[in-house]
Amino acid sequence: MVQPNSSKKFTFNEQIDSSYLHSLYENDFQYIEEIFGTTLSHFDPDFEALQQAWQQGDVVALKKAVHKIKPTFGFVGLTHVQQQCKEFEDICQKAGTTDDISQLYQQIVTTLAASRELIAAEYTKLKDYNSNHL
């Protein structure tokens, strides 16, 4: 569930569940920056693996790729994206071919691409915040 921004020290984008982030990292913003940085640096290969699986029509590889990238979003507070990934993973499990899930794939790819941009923007904000406050 997405919560309104609740951090006293840093205002996260409204799509980020800041209460959830607080439950993971408390107010260790330096470490949160590290988490966002690590997530970003490993995001593209995982996202590409997912897109490649689709292009090859390999629904099993697609399921594996979305399974791998799924927890990433939890670590950066995008819990609703994590949930969307879970639902897509479950659909892949049942799907016979990639043709069965074409529309849902387009939706998830759009969501993931937008999430990447959001993570990148938050990472920049966190870096600025930490360099000014620590």
Added chain:
Amino acid sequence: MKWTSVIVEDLQVAADYLAKCCEKSGLLEVKGHFTNVQEALNYLNKNSVDVLFLDVEMPGATGFDLLDQLAYYPKIILTTSKQEYAYNAFEYNVTDFLKKPFTYQRFQEALNKLTSPAGDSNISSTASDHIFIKCEGKLVRLNNDDILFIESMGDYVKFVTPDKKYITHNTIKNLEEKVNRQCFIKVHRSYIININKIDDIRENDLYIKGNEIPVSKAHKSDVLKRLNII
């Protein structure tokens, strides 16, 4: 003394977070991070650890495949994002099951299970690189690598090393549960041997530094499975 641990996890951010939790606890030393089962097995077959943090779905083999191939059982904490693996976790007798991402408080709860009386029984014994035995009124440290084999002598056992023999009050049955199963294997009701010290095997006997040791029919297939036969 900290417990040694290894993280087997293909998602970097999850591995980093886990390592951070281990560091914060002050109880665990992370000896390595591996992103797939084969790399982890290569390490674990040469090094004992107390605790294994194990993801389930990884490229290639799964975490359960690793457990099937591991020669010994450290304490296992599964880390996965899929609740459905909980039943398998139970089957493999894992200590806990952490659904990613997990809070530090949840991580601490998992550590508490490691330290429970039931969970503590084989840490520092089955996963250690040495044992202490009571001998001649003192506790003597024996490194696993120095022990050739252990022989039953009724209510006593004899630890045989290249230089010396140590006799202590114990039984093979009891020691079977206590020694590091990565190095040692029971080959007969009266013998536990160091698998790395076998010179050769003929019919129903094996030889270690000139000592002839019987291999019972019941244990022979287990022994052969553990050898690197090419």
